Amino acid sequence: MTIFPGFGPNAAAHTLTANGVTMRVVVEGEGPRVVFVPGGDQTAEAYSQQYARLADAYRCISYDPRGAGQTSAPPPPWTMADYAADCAAVIDAFAGGQAVVCGLSLGGLVTQQTAIDFPGKVRLAIPMGTSAYIDGFTRDWMQAEIDLRKDGIALPDYFLAPHYAVYAFPAKALHEPKLWAQIKASYTERFRDRDPRDTIDQWEACLDFDCREALKNCPVPMHVIAFSEDVQTAPSMCRVVSDLAPNGVFHEIPGLGHVSMTRHRPEIVARKLRDILDTELAKD
Numbered sequence: 001m002t003i004f005p006g007f008g009p010n011a012a013a014h015t016l017t018a019n020g021v022t023m024r025v026v027v028e029g030e031g032p033r034v035v036f037v038p039g040g041d042q043t044a045e046a047y048s049q050q051y052a053r054l055a056d057a058y059r060c061i062s063y064d065p066r067g068a069g070q071t072s073a074p075p076p077p078w079t080m081a082d083y084a085a086d087c088a089a090v091i092d093a094f095a096g097g098q099a100v101v102c103g104l105s106l107g108g109l110v111t112q113q114t115a116i117d118f119p120g121k122v123r124l125a126i127p128m129g130t131s132a133y134i135d136g137f138t139r140d141w142m143q144a145e146i147d148l149r150k151d152g153i154a155l156p157d158y159f160l161a162p163h164y165a166v167y168a169f170p171a172k173a174l175h176e177p178k179l180w181a182q183i184k185a186s187y188t189e190r191f192r193d194r195d196p197r198d199t200i201d202q203w204e205a206c207l208d209f210d211c212r213e214a215l216k217n218c219p220v221p222m223h224v225i226a227f228s229e230d231v232q233t234a235p236s237m238c239r240v241v242s243d244l245a246p247n248g249v250f251h252e253i254p255g256l257g258h259v260s261m262t263r264h265r266p267e268i269v270a271r272k273l274r275d276i277l278d279t280e281l282a283k284d
Contacts, residue, residue, distance in 0.1 A: 021089075083109075143207065
């Protein structure tokens with residue numbers, strides 16, 4: 001069992017160095033260019049099941065962000081502006097200077113910041129499972145995870161999947177025996193050897209993020225996707241983003257959790273993405 005499902009045979013991996021960061025970038029397909037930004041601790045493979053459903057019509061581009069996978073970066077602290085500059089470098093190198101940008105979780109924050117800082121490079125922004133700032137339960141949960149690692153506490157293997165999966169998938173999914181077996185194996189492997197410093201550095205950048213004022217002047221069309229069963233970024237948090245963006249549109253997909261696009265119901269997420277892409281890009 002791999003941490004994330006692998007890419008198909010037509011995906012090609014590349015190396016890009018920019019801003020002092022050396023990134024692994026994976027590209028598949030031809031057509032309008034879509035850059036997929038992974039979430040915290042995720043690598044490009046988090047979008048492999050979206051590639052499998054969209055690369056027939058789109059040039060799908062993703063990469064390992066700072067603090068994950070095969071990407072190496074200067075020492076932290078890292079800001080969301082740093083992550084956005086990395087995304088912009090990927091757009092320049094692999095998308096001809098302009099692309100749709102789509103990201104989940106931390107990747108959703110990066111998507112917003114890239115649209116704010118580099119509006120000329122972003123045709124359309126699609127942040128998923130996102131927020132304009134983090135407060136309430138999610139802030140307390142993330143801060144607790146950071147503090148746990150700063151205190152030098154490592155969770156044992158038997159606790160990893162039962163702990164993290166409840167924040168990623170809806171209850172109905174966790175009670176599907178075949179799916180749970182996959183999630184249990186992959187989440188145990190995913191978090192077993194995770195460098196605690198990488199988690200701290202990525203998540204502190206998220207907690208420092210607040211783009212509420214900047215969003216009000218962002219001209220980029222922004223389609224925000226929420227998942228009704230998302231514990232990490234509830235639909236109410238996502239709606240703040242679409243309400244603040246001048247060209248914001250809100251979508252809520254019922255029955256899905258924060259990471260349902262991987263293993264659970266990737267086809268539903270891909271269908272929504274294709275609908276948005278087909279509709280919005282036809283306006284150009």
